[in-house]
Amino acid sequence: MTFSRIALIAVAAFTMAPGVGPAFAADDAARIKQCVADNQGEGQTAAVVAAYCDCMSKKMSTSETQSVTTWENSHSSEQTACSQEAGAKSNK
Numbered sequence: 001m002t003f004s005r006i007a008l009i010a011v012a013a014f015t016m017a018p019g020v021g022p023a024f025a026a027d028d029a030a031r032i033k034q035c036v037a038d039n040q041g042e043g044q045t046a047a048v049v050a051a052y053c054d055c056m057s058k059k060m061s062t063s064e065t066q067s068v069t070t071w072e073n074s075h076s077s078e079q080t081a082c083s084q085e086a087g088a089k090s091n092k
Contacts (some may be wrong), residue, residue: 031057035068048086055082 037054059078072079
């Protein structure tokens with residue numbers, strides 16, 4: 001068996017292991033909830049803020065330990081893309 005095949009099988013086994021998916025989902029949900037709370041005063045609708053936070057969370061690495069609010073400060077291209085995707089109106 002080639003190394004790439006062994007690696008593929010290992011990744012598949014890891015992602016199908018019980019409890020792996022729900023842990024990531026819980027982390028994402030907590031990350032998004034905090035982002036929504038942090039961005040409530042930005043003058044956007046709740047739907048836009050939720051869409052923005054979901055987009056930003058998806059762009060972040062699963063191993064990222066920073067909050068979306070902290071991470072977005074050093075990732076302006078992702079912030080711009082998610083703002084546009086969410087339909088955010090300009091606050092300028």
